Amino acid sequence: MMFASTRLVVNDIKAVVGFYELVTGLSATWLAPVFAEIVTPSATLAIGSTETVALFKEGSAEPASNRTAILEFRVEDVDVEFERLKDKVEVVHEPKMLPWGNRSAQFRDPEGTIVALFMHATDAAKARFAGR
Structure with missing residues (x-):
């Protein structure tokens, strides 16, 4: 098994992605308007808007919590x-x-x-x- 990523579910995806681009110095890869990844040599930080929660189970993740x-x-x-x-x-x-x-x-x-x-x-x- 290989640990691949951590995903944050967020209200303001543009602000959060911008923050992690600033901190890491890396550019995000936008896979959809509601989902981006910051890929580092050791792991990936995935960032999804609240809209992505409905793809799994409504209420299963809560942003800013x-x-x-x-x-x-x-x-x-x-x-x-x-x-x-x-x-x-x-x-x-x-x-x-x-x-x-x-x-x-x-x-x-x-x-x-x-x-x-x-x-x-x-x-x-x-x-x-x-x-x-």
Whole structure:
């Protein structure tokens, strides 16, 4: 089995896609007016408007309701990325060290999902993720 993507169901697909294009520096691929993907080397972030919920089961997903998942993007230098983004998006926290050896900053996308940018900062964290 291979983990392929995470999908967000959103009210304002243009705003959310624009946010992730800004954060990742990647252009979205629009597969339909109600569905886009940001493809990274390790996984895909799929973004669907609320109209896509009806394709599965009405009421099965609710936009702007996430309070548990954090989307994480590994970057080369979290401080550089923070400086690039801090005046353009909502900041949750500035770069700081986490107990497991990562340096991380967090933001919120236009519908409230937390987005973390992180880098492995300690030798132990770098060794744990070598080859991934």
